[in-house]
Amino acid sequence: MTAPILEARQVGFAYRGSPATLADVSIGVPAGRAVALVGESGAGKTTLLHLLLGLKRPTSGQVLFDGNVVEPRDRAWMRTFRRHVQTVFQDPYSSLDPRQRVDRIIAEPIHSLGLVRRGGSRAETAQRVAAALDVVGLPEDAARRYPHEFSGGQRQRIAIARAIVCEPRVLLADEPVSALDVSTRARIVDLLAELRDSRGLTIVMVSHDLAVVATLCSYTAVLERGRIVEQGDTAQVLGSPRHPYTRRLIAGVPRLP
Amino acid sequence: MSLLDVEALHVRSADGRALISDVSFSIGAGARLGLIGESGSGKSLTALAVMGLLPAGMHASGSIVLDTGATPATEIVGAAERRLNGLRGRAMTIVFQEPLTALDPLARIGRQLAEPIARRRGLRGGALRRAVITALEEVRITDVDRVARAYPYEISGGQRQRVAIAMALACEPALLIADEPTTALDVTVQAEVLALLDALVSARGMALLFISHDLAVMAGISDRVVVLKDGHAVEAGAVRDIVTAPRHPYTRSLVAAARRLGGALDTLTRTAP
Numbered sequence: 418m419t420a421p422i423l424e425a426r427q428v429g430f431a432y433r434g435s436p437a438t439l440a441d442v443s444i445g446v447p448a449g450r451a452v453a454l455v456g457e458s459g460a461g462k463t464t465l466l467h468l469l470l471g472l473k474r475p476t477s478g479q480v481l482f483d484g485n486v487v488e489p490r491d492r493a494w495m496r497t498f499r500r501h502v503q504t505v506f507q508d509p510y511s512s513l514d515p516r517q518r519v520d521r522i523i524a525e526p527i528h529s530l531g532l533v534r535r536g537g538s539r540a541e542t543a544q545r546v547a548a549a550l551d552v553v554g555l556p557e558d559a560a561r562r563y564p565h566e567f568s569g570g571q572r573q574r575i576a577i578a579r580a581i582v583c584e585p586r587v588l589l590a591d592e593p594v595s596a597l598d599v600s601t602r603a604r605i606v607d608l609l610a611e612l613r614d615s616r617g618l619t620i621v622m623v624s625h626d627l628a629v630v631a632t633l634c635s636y637t638a639v640l641e642r643g644r645i646v647e648q649g650d651t652a653q654v655l656g657s658p659r660h661p662y663t664r665r666l667i668a669g670v671p672r673l674p
Numbered sequence: 675m676s677l678l679d680v681e682a683l684h685v686r687s688a689d690g691r692a693l694i695s696d697v698s699f700s701i702g703a704g705a706r707l708g709l710i711g712e713s714g715s716g717k718s719l720t721a722l723a724v725m726g727l728l729p730a731g732m733h734a735s736g737s738i739v740l741d742t743g744a745t746p747a748t749e750i751v752g753a754a755e756r757r758l759n760g761l762r763g764r765a766m767t768i769v770f771q772e773p774l775t776a777l778d779p780l781a782r783i784g785r786q787l788a789e790p791i792a793r794r795r796g797l798r799g800g801a802l803r804r805a806v807i808t809a810l811e812e813v814r815i816t817d818v819d820r821v822a823r824a825y826p827y828e829i830s831g832g833q834r835q836r837v838a839i840a841m842a843l844a845c846e847p848a849l850l851i852a853d854e855p856t857t858a859l860d861v862t863v864q865a866e867v868l869a870l871l872d873a874l875v876s877a878r879g880m881a882l883l884f885i886s887h888d889l890a891v892m893a894g895i896s897d898r899v900v901v902l903k904d905g906h907a908v909e910a911g912a913v914r915d916i917v918t919a920p921r922h923p924y925t926r927s928l929v930a931a932a933r934r935l936g937g938a939l940d941t942l943t944r945t946a947p
Contacts, residue, residue, distance in 0.1 A: 457860035457861070457862065457863075458831070458860055569713070598712035598713055598887060599712070599887065599888075599889075599928065599931045599932050599935065600712070600927060600928065600931040602931070602935065603931045603934055603935050606935070625860065625861060627861070627939050628935045628936045628938070628939045629935060630939075631938035631939035631941075631942050632934075632935055632937075632938040632939075651942070652942055655939065655942045655943060656942040656943065665862050666861060666862060667939075667943055668862075668865070669860075669861040669862040669864065669865040670861055670890075670939065671864070671865070671868075671888065671890035671891045671893075671894055672890055672893075672936065672940070673889055673890045673893055673917050673929075673932060673933060673936060674893050674914060674917060674918065
């Protein structure tokens with residue numbers, strides 16, 4: 418087993434004056450795989466994702482990227498980190514600035530991470546944006562339009578294009594398909610699988626939807642009330658669940674006759 | 675004669691766009707019908723039209739007749755607000771996706787639930803308090819005393835939806851409309867609330883109009899289903915036939931997407947001991 422690209426070591430998190438949101442969470446994300454964090458509301462999935470993203474500092478324990486401690490207070494370090502670790506949120510309606518054209522939205526990481534030299538060629542940026550649009554399956558002319566002109570699924574493609582434009586190694590996604598209709602959901606799951614396979618992109622996905630998890634992720638960690646109660650290969654965790662909570666989650670999924 | 679007869683329903687927006695076009699269906703007393711479709715298909719709008727609650731500016735035409743037997747048959751389309759008010763709650767009622775929209779944030783649960791019970795059954799004092807407790811027990815809330823004294827923000831999402839269902843059932847309506855009632859809930863809670871709805875609707879012989887985007891959820895609770903797309907009913911039939919042998923291309927694509935997403939999980943869990 419190779420060293421994980423992203424890792425949480427005995428991580429705990431508590432808001433000031435509140436009981437712990439996360440306690441003693443350890444998980445290693447192997448490079449090139451898709452990992453699912455599953456559980457119900459309040460389980461701590463999103464908090465764990467925020468810790469892995471360096472948006473919060475763990476109260477105890479450490480988050481490591483490539484073996485180095487993620488230090489949210491070190492801005493220079495975080496800039497390099499952000500180049501490699503990007504994110505997609507759940508709601509494609511609130512995660513895109515409605516007043517900016519799609520090309521500016523997608524180019525944002527290029528500018529904020531300083532990937533194109535100051536005064537550097539506009540053409541280079543445009544080229545990268547066009548390439549990102551192409552990867553997510555949007556037409557070239559999408560660049561000059563505004564978010565409101567797109568459907569939910571297309572907006573989520575725009576959010577994914579923004580996340581991958583700087584060619585990160587890891588994509589952290591918080592319920593990336595929950596807000597979408599079922600046919601759109603299937604297509605976005607396909608897109609994420611393709612990014613994983615063609616670019617070796619590592620994906621960490623928070624999801625409450627076990628069908629999506631089983632389709633996309635080969636490794637699954639189950640969280641309940643701030644603790645990981647079970648983790649391992651998805652086939653193992655969902656196919657032969659050991660923890661009663663995992664069994665309850667699986668039993669609750671409505672099935673088609 | 676059915677309990678609810680929707681005939682050639684059209685709904686137009688204020689600027690004249692067709693939102694629902696020529697939708698017809700009927701529900702017999704005690705029967706269950708589902709409306710399924712993706713966002714923008716017009717399923718929630720159809721429910722609002724049945725309740726006579728279309729947003730201002732929208733215009734309905736066609737016919738929606740509600741005939742509970744207890745009250746004279748009523749044409750909902752174009753009915754006076756006073757007439758509709760007499761039907762809402764008593765003859766038909768609706769449970770929405772987000773229970774917080776149905777609950778007053780500033781009133782304790784017990785008081786909110788007491789209001790419709792008092793109005794419908796004319797109870798007061800100790801008898802009313804007991805009826806409220808019974809209503810909460812019926813929706814299988816375990817710590818009844820705490821929930822009755824709590825404000826909506828103090829209880830969980832699942833408990834809130836149970837309370838919203840208790841309020842909807844308080845007036846013993848003949849028709850219950852449930853608009854994505856479990857979509858905002860966690861999967862284990864969703865399973866419990868669906869089982870609860872199923873049991874209550876059967877026990878009381880209520881008719882159910884169930885609205886969902888989720889074929890699997892629909893298959894578990896509904897008998898017949900109407901598939902809506904862009905405001906048109908593209909297919910209707912027994913829910914089992916629709917999910918096993920869809921005829922319309924749109925229904926086929928919907929079922930295929932659901933099966934494809936569910937396939938991996940089915941394969942994994944089927945091999946489970």
